[in-house]
Amino acid sequence: MASTYDFDLFVIGGGSGGVRAARVAAGDGVRVGLAEESRYGGTCVIRGCVPKKLMVFASEYRDTVRDASAYGWDIKEGPFDWPVFQNRLNTELDRLEEVYRGLLANSGVKTFDCRARLKDKHTIVLDNGEEKTAKTILIATGGHPVRPDVPNADLGIVSDDIFKLEKLPKSILIIGGGYIACEFACILHGLGVEVTQYYRGAQILRGFDDEARGLVAEAMRERGIDLHVGTNIVELCPDSEDHAPHVGSDAAMGAPSGQSSEVVNPGTDAQAGSRGGPIRVKSTIGGEKVFDVVFFATGRVPSTHDMGLEEVGVKLGRGHEILVDDYSKTDVDNIYAIGDVTDRVNLTPVAIREGMAFVETVYRDNPTPVDHDLIPxxxxxxxxxxxxxxxxxxxxxxxxxxxxxxxxxxxxxxxxxxxxxxxxxxxxxxxxxxxxxxxxxxxxxxxxxxxxxxxxxxxxxxxxxxxxxxxxxxxxxxxxxxxxxxxxx
Known part of the structure; x- marks a missing residue:
């Protein structure tokens, strides 16, 4: 008997977890559709793990050059050329996105380059005006960074914006103490940026082993990162004076103005906030300082905004995450969710494994709970x-x-x-x-x-x-x- 639905499975989200689930299910003969409003590859490939790790590699060469002389090499240290690196980075991200598109196409997945929301438990409305029906729906929309609720927060940037800067700032204030804040503090310092970091807690990397995170904090300070714990911002505003010694006429960034990533179209590539120059910051430890850029690394939230989830019976948690059982199923019997949108363990390999467990459970008659124990x-x-x-x-x-x-x-x-x-x-x-x-x-x-x-x-x-x-x-x-x-x- 032929199905009355357009698809057996419709996946909303083209990141690592959604793509893996879609193409493996399609390989088993399942008729699969997938909608992605932004770029295929999601946070990890486009605005997270991959570009960040390439920036890590770039930032480490300065120490390599400096160490080389001790080993007998006469290598001269020169300035870091951000545009050269950025062009190669963008080329690589484009290549990886095409790989993801190719994997889906070769598996027989029908893709839709647009935003999707739910009309009912079996109907997906696309923002191109189409409606599609599916027996099973998988939500894999990931998460996005947010700015804190402080006046003039739009003057700062978030992690999505880093990769789009037209040039590196001379100085930056990073606000936050999690892994994103600490990673980018080290990256930008390695690229020659003067880095200051404020974290309101007693020690960075909360939740990790105390001795280990203490050594990381010590190493960051020894490298020259101006790390302040127990510190937060009181206010920030555009700097109307140009007497600050580390802010020159060329210090303002040329990143394009536009919409932040936190409310409208969560999950799309973020644009930098409406910045016009250096930013003056007052902190809880007293005094004021001017920075070329303020970078908010103060958290991420699941991308569940305006998707029609609660209207069809999908329950959300206090952090707007989709609530699921051990098999990634929501309270609606045909709707599942995997990856960061469920806010369980927000790591790319975990999302991929959740996608595989979903396929085993739903399409291979092998109910497979997700294993979140002992994840390196x-x-x-x-x-x-x-x-x-x-x-x-x-x-x-x-x-x-x-x-x-x-x-x-x-x-x-x-x-x-x-x-x-x-x-x-x-x-x-x-x-x-x-x-x-x-x-x-x-x-x-x-x-x-x-x-x-x-x-x-x-x-x-x-x-x-x-x-x-x-x-x-x-x-x-x-x-x-x-x-x-x-x-x-």
Whole structure:
């Protein structure tokens, strides 16, 4: 019997999770439609992980050049050319978007380049005037950055805007203490921008292991980032004076004016706010300072605005996230949601796995709950932080633990005369000997934690690590050579 619907599955959102679910389902013979209002690839590919990581790479070359002389190389440090990098970046993002479009087309997914909202539980209204029906609907619209509710917040930018700046500022104030704020503080400092960072909390990177985040904060300050915790802005306004010594006539950014990302069309590429020049900021620690740019890294929210979700019975949480069960199903039996729009674990690989679990559950007769336990992650500060499992503080609240740590100057940078330190840390259950958490602060910590994560996900014990022969000389060998607990709790 032929279906009475236009599609078996309609996906709203063309990011990593939505695209994976759409093309895998289509490969199983499911008739799939997908709507994306902005660019295919979503936050990760277009305005998040990928361009950010390329900026991380760019920002690290300054230290490489400086270290090279200690190793006998005569390499001269020169200025960073933002337009050259930005042109290559845009070319790469265009290429990746075409890859995503190609994957969908080759899988037989019918795509619609427009915004979609729900009319009823089976009907999707597109902003090109079309209506489409589907037996099952999957919401994968992701999230978007927001500005705080303060006067003149439109003078600042958010993370989406960074990649579109026509030129880098000479000075920037970053407001926030999460991973986005800290990553961009390190990136922009590495590119030669004078970076100040305000965070209202007692320490940056709240929720991560205290010792690890403390080392990251210390390293950021030592590199020259002017980091202030326990600090917030009181007010900001356009600066009418040009006597500030670090603000020159060419300091104002030339980024285009337009709409912010926070209300209308959430999920689209954000445009920079209506800035006309340097910004004067008054903070809670007193005094005023002028910055070329103020960058708000104060949070992201799920993109659920004006989608008709609640009207059809989809329940939202206090943060506007879509509420789902262990199988990513909403309160409406044919509507599912995955990725950042559900505000569970907001990581691209998690969204992809949620998309795969959705396909297994709905189309392969294999109900598969989403596994959010022991997910490795990395923060691309300088140095990086890699982490999996419980922090020391969380583990100590749960049971008796042993803590193994090793902090030292790594060979490569120590030889070059730098004082950088790294941290290797294991949290071990006293009772079971299972490793409850691993935290690494070091160059390439993201690469290390991926591999450590395999063993920890398998339930490795401290003795399993001890039995593993070290690779010498490496930083990561410390993970398997720590024999005596630093402390117990």
């Amino acid at each position: 992650s990395a923060i691309f500060t300088q140095p990086e932080m890699g982490t999996i499992g419980l922090s020391e503080e969380a583990a100590a609240e749960q049971e008796e633990i042993e803590v193994y740590t090793s902090s030292f100057r790594p060979m490569q940078t120590a030889f070059a005369g730098r004082d950088d330190r790294v941290l290797m840390k294991l949290i071990v259950s006293k009772k079971t000997r299972v490793i409850l958490g691993c935290h690494i602060v070091a160059p390439n910590a993201g690469e290390m934690i991926q591999l450590a994560g395999i063993a920890i996900k398998m339930g490795a014990t401290k003795e399993d690590f001890d039995r593993t022969c070290a690779v010498h000389p490496t930083m990561s060998e410390e993970i398997v050579t720590m024999r005596t607990p630093t402390r117990t709790a």
